[in-house]
Amino acid sequence: MGIVIGVFSAKGGVGKSLVATNLGAVFAAGHHFPTALIDLNAGLGASDLLLDLEPERCWSDLLPVTAELAPQHLNLATTQHDSGLHLLACPEFPDAQANLTRESLAALCTAFRQEYALTLLDVPTGMGVINVAAFHLVDMRLILLTPDAPALRATQRYANSLSKNEKPVGLVLNQYGRGAPVSPKEIESHLGGRLYATLPVDQSAVWANVSYGQPCALKQRRGLGRALRGLSKTVLKVAKRSEYWDHNGQLSD
Ligand SMILES: Nc1ncnc2c1ncn2[C@@H]1O[C@H](COP(=O)(O)OP(=O)(O)OP(=O)(O)O)[C@@H](O)[C@H]1O
Ligand SMILES: [Mg+2]
Incomplete structure (x- = not known):
């Protein structure tokens, strides 16, 4: 059985999609590792652009069959990236978000757990029904x-308002650079948890990633690419501690 990892944030534009696509790749x-990424941002997601993919299907296509999801449904609905990552893209129109219920998201998570070692959810910002449902459905949360x-x-208010349980929560500090008004240590002491990673501001890596759809974690030896690979190792270590995760393997260097 695989695990589902949700990528969340209290504020928008902090780098969820960049991190989710790079971890997936x-x-x-x-x-x-058989890996999938589900972009839950109806109409507004850009995982396809970050991966330079042109998906023909999206999660809306699976909603009528959530009661009977089979591996061939997942295969048909996802689009494969060169890295091997399978993307389940978001629908084109934002109003499709209303069709995604807690129950259908739960069914998707169950089906993807059976088929993939690791499934990442790129979760929209905010505290709507689906965001809160995703927070409870996933096996590991990255904030x-x-x-x-x-x-x-x-982030403090967000984390406090979502009830806690024993599922791992990893804080990820993104866009950290010289002169930042808050340090990683201050963040850890304020939020009462260890940071899984501190990712640097790296405009050129991000622009190359966005322009060419090539994940910087696969392309860039130093800087942001290296920090993202470090985060992937930490996430994998935590996944391996999950009692029902039954996949073996190591990440490529
Ligand atoms: N480490 C970084 N260095 C420089 N720019 C970054 C970094 N991380 C993210 N960005 C830039 O910040 C912007 C937001 O990133 P991204 O779209 O991944 O955030 P998001 O949390 O998914 O946003 P949204 O809430 O809209 O879904 C993008 O323009 C991205 O290129
Ligand atoms: Mg996003």
């Missing part, structure tokens, strides 16, 4: 934030 590269007081306070 690193996990899948070399075919070490992204940036090093500034508004993000820190929003």
Whole structure:
């Protein structure tokens, strides 16, 4: 059985999609782990652009069959990236979000757990029904934030309002650079948890990633690419501690 990892944030634009696509590509590269990414941002998601894919199907196509999801449904609905990552893209129109219920998301998570070692959810920002449902349905949560007081306070309120249980929560600090108003140590002490990773501001890596759809974690030896690979190793270590995760393997170097 595989695990589902949700990528969340209290504030928008902190790097969820960048991190989710890069983690997915690193996990899948070399075919070490069957990996999928579900972009839950109806109409507004850009995972396809970040991966330079042109998906013909999306999660809306699976909603009529959630009661009987079989591996061939997942195969037909996903689009494969060169790394081996399977993307279940978001629908084109934002109003499709209303069709995604807690029950259908739960069915998707169950089906993907059976088929993939690792499934990442790129979860929209906010505290809507689906966001809260995703927070409870996933097996591991990554919460992204940036090093500034508004993000820190929003993250604290966000984390406090979502009930806690024993599922792992990893904080990821993104866009950290010289002169940042809040340090990683301050963030850890304020939020009461260890950071899984501190990812640097790296405009050129991000622009190359966005322009050419090539995940920087697969392309760039240093900087953001290296930090993202470090995060993937930490996430994998936590996944391996999950009692029902039964996949073996190592990440490519
Ligand atoms: N480490 C980084 N260095 C430089 N730019 C970054 C970094 N991380 C993200 N960005 C930029 O920040 C912007 C937001 O990133 P991204 O779309 O991944 O965030 P998001 O949390 O998914 O946003 P949304 O809430 O809209 O879904 C993008 O323009 C991205 O290229
Ligand atoms: Mg996004």
